Amino acid sequence: MSDSTALRVADLPQNTPTAFEIIPDKDTLTALAAEMGVNAVRKLRFTGEIKAMGKKDWKLIGRLGATVVQDCVVTLEPVTTRIEEQVEITYLARVETPEGAEVEMPEDDSIEPLGTHIDPAAVMAEALALHIPAYPRKDGAELGEAVYAEDGVQPMRDEDTKPFAGLAALRGQLKDED
Secondary structure, rough: OOOHHHHHHHOOOOOOOEEEOOOOOOHHHHHHHHHHOOOOEEEEEEEEEEEOOOOOOOEEEEEEEEEEEOOOOOOOOOEEEEEEEEEEEEOOOOOOOOOOOOOOOOOOOEEEOOOOOOOOOHHHHHHHHHHHHOOOOOOOOOOOOOOOOOOOOOOHHHHHOOHHHHHHHHHHHHHHHH
């Protein structure tokens, strides 16, 4: 995203929230779609405010709305998904960073270290990336059974790979002999 949406923390008013509204243009939507690996981002809007929390910390509260087009993982047909999410990030002047070879992830993933700027457009892009479905499916799309075999060979089906399929066939043969 461009630096034009980044707000310098030193310029933000302490007493009143700073409102923002981001509605990217068509070129930005195309770039975001390519970056996110989706067919298209049709609509995108991020609105909210940044307000002080005490003397040094800040909170961004926003609402993300987006329409994303992706390929169905089963049929490869386009699937349109509407995303509506609340986004909250707390920027702390002092964030304790654990040190060591192995550290646990913090439970609260909405806390970020405070830098010199807060960029709502970067937050928008990250929130969009996190909420795009990983495996979109078109309504009613089901993965059928694919069976392949050489000519003259009986194909192996999913039922044949089950551990008790052979026992069921043997039981059927024994019943036929009786």
